[in-house]
Amino acid sequence: MLKSKILICLGLLLLLLSACARAPAATDAPQEPAAASSPTAVAAQSTVLEVSKVQEVSAVTQDESIDYCTDCHTNKQKLIDTAKPEEEVINENQGEG
Amino acid sequence: MAPLEPWEKVLVDADNFPQSIHGLNGCISCHGGVQSADKDTAHQGIVSNPSKDPQAVCGTCHPDIVADHANNLHSNLVGYWTVLDERSVPKSHPAIDEAFANHCSSCHATCGECHVSQPNIVGGGFVDGHMFNRTPSMTQNCTACHGSRVGNEYLGKNEGLKADVHFRQGRMTCVDCHTGNEMHGASADCSSCHTGPVDSEVPPPDHRYDGIQAPRCETCHANVATGDDDVIMHQMHGSNLSCQVCHSVAYTSCDGCHVAISDKTGNPYYSTDATYTTFLIGRNPLQSYERPYQYVPVRHVPVSQDTFDFYGLNLLPNFDKLETWKYATPHNIQLDTPQNESCNACHGNPDFFLTADKVAPEELKANQDVIVDTLPPLISSGDQIPSR
Numbered sequence: 289m290l291k292s293k294i295l296i297c298l299g300l301l302l303l304l305l306s307a308c309a310r311a312p313a314a315t316d317a318p319q320e321p322a323a324a325s326s327p328t329a330v331a332a333q334s335t336v337l338e339v340s341k342v343q344e345v346s347a348v349t350q351d352e353s354i355d356y357c358t359d360c361h362t363n364k365q366k367l368i369d370t371a372k373p374e375e376e377v378i379n380e381n382q383g384e385g
Numbered sequence: 386m387a388p389l390e391p392w393e394k395v396l397v398d399a400d401n402f403p404q405s406i407h408g409l410n411g412c413i414s415c416h417g418g419v420q421s422a423d424k425d426t427a428h429q430g431i432v433s434n435p436s437k438d439p440q441a442v443c444g445t446c447h448p449d450i451v452a453d454h455a456n457n458l459h460s461n462l463v464g465y466w467t468v469l470d471e472r473s474v475p476k477s478h479p480a481i482d483e484a485f486a487n488h489c490s491s492c493h494a495t496c497g498e499c500h501v502s503q504p505n506i507v508g509g510g511f512v513d514g515h516m517f518n519r520t521p522s523m524t525q526n527c528t529a530c531h532g533s534r535v536g537n538e539y540l541g542k543n544e545g546l547k548a549d550v551h552f553r554q555g556r557m558t559c560v561d562c563h564t565g566n567e568m569h570g571a572s573a574d575c576s577s578c579h580t581g582p583v584d585s586e587v588p589p590p591d592h593r594y595d596g597i598q599a600p601r602c603e604t605c606h607a608n609v610a611t612g613d614d615d616v617i618m619h620q621m622h623g624s625n626l627s628c629q630v631c632h633s634v635a636y637t638s639c640d641g642c643h644v645a646i647s648d649k650t651g652n653p654y655y656s657t658d659a660t661y662t663t664f665l666i667g668r669n670p671l672q673s674y675e676r677p678y679q680y681v682p683v684r685h686v687p688v689s690q691d692t693f694d695f696y697g698l699n700l701l702p703n704f705d706k707l708e709t710w711k712y713a714t715p716h717n718i719q720l721d722t723p724q725n726e727s728c729n730a731c732h733g734n735p736d737f738f739l740t741a742d743k744v745a746p747e748e749l750k751a752n753q754d755v756i757v758d759t760l761p762p763l764i765s766s767g768d769q770i771p772s773r
Contacts, residue, residue, distance in 0.1 A: 357412035
């Protein structure tokens with residue numbers, strides 16, 4: 289009888305301990321409302337939002353069936369329109385090379 | 386060669402390239418970058434000349450050719466160092482290294498600069514809409530770099546001088562004589578023509594006129610070598626004269642190349658003192674089993690004792706160890722030339738020979754092995770033979 293009481297107590301103790309281990313510690317990751325109150329964190333959060341917006345936009349404009357490289361590089365007019373002007377290199381060499 | 390417009394340099398052949406074997410790989414597999422409709426995004430991390438690292442891109446499918454890359458003069462530029470090492474001493478090397486990096490190292494060709502684009506040194510740009518050409522274009526690749534001497538001679542661009550007969554009548558291009566093996570720095574493989582011992586590969590030559598003579602005129606003109614062509618001059622001179630001694634006309638020589646960094650722009654530049662055409666026969670300083678000739682044409686190369694003075698004084702203290710009038714194989718072959726009109730057109734004629742009076746006093750010592758001291762004697766009228 290005593291033996292079974294001890295076993296029940298031990299079982300309850302283990303249950304209590306495992307419950308304690310699962311509970312979040314007070315010093316763990318900051319809670320969202322507290323973080324949001326920090327100006328830096330607000331900026332970071334908005335950047336994250338902006339990036340995800342860009343990703344959404346590019347997901348709309350990027351079509352996986354298009355090879356953008358050849359699409360542009362086979363289009364003479366597009367290449368003319370987007371060409372960066374070449375810097376003129378002054379040739380100071382004199383005579384045959 | 387007219388420079389290409391910026392768009393022209395990068396315009397891909399829409400009809401053929403995407404379906405070609407290289408096109409099917411996709412641009413990014415070689416060039417990197419990003420698939421994007423936005424140009425700046427698409428070009429992030431792009432590699433404009435992927436074959437700068439041939440092992441990584443070309444070597445996947447062409448391992449046999451890339452394996453020779455270390456020996457390829459187009460890539461390793463060892464030819465420069467062969468002569469610079471000879472003329473300098475180790476103490477000079479740091480300064481010469483700097484000069485080399487500024488002025489010489491751009492004279493270099495990757496796989497793509499022969500098979501896809503014009504060389505960067507002339508501004509680059511696709512030769513054929515990014516199609517990979519097995520055979521490089523003679524004018525847009527080979528003579529784009531080898532233009533001022535070989536190109537001008539071969540194509541007849543020197544005033545008053547005809548193009549090489551192999552071009553004029555044969556319409557031959559560079560690769561008709563200069564094989565891919567030679568261009569890629571592969572070792573000569575005797576057994577490719579002469580079946581026999583398996584282990585017949587010879588090491589790559591140390592310099593242009595070292596080792597097996599390839600190309601050689603007799604490969605096509607075999608009857609000259611065997612004496613079956615009834616040309617008495619061929620039989621008389623046998624192997625004493627290189628073919629060019631009788632069959633070249635005047636070619637370009639240059640004097641006094643100096644290199645420096647511009648005060649105005651900060652860019653490296655060179656200047657040469659003089660460029661002129663001559664035809665001069667000298668003694669062969671590189672006589673060997675393969676090149677037994679007593680006489681060869683000689684061309685003045687633009688090196689001078691003070692070429693690198695901008696980078697330090699007396700950087701070529703062993704200047705005299707190599708001649709400045711170099712063994713040459715001009716690419717302007719003609720059947721009839723002024724020197725082969727008759728025996729005495731050449732024999733006893735000082736105009737055709739590099740005699741001491743034609744050499745700058747400060748270069749006499751360097752050229753002692755090529756200067757002709759005694760002209761071949763005149764042939765008496767009774768001994769004259771018809772040229773052909």
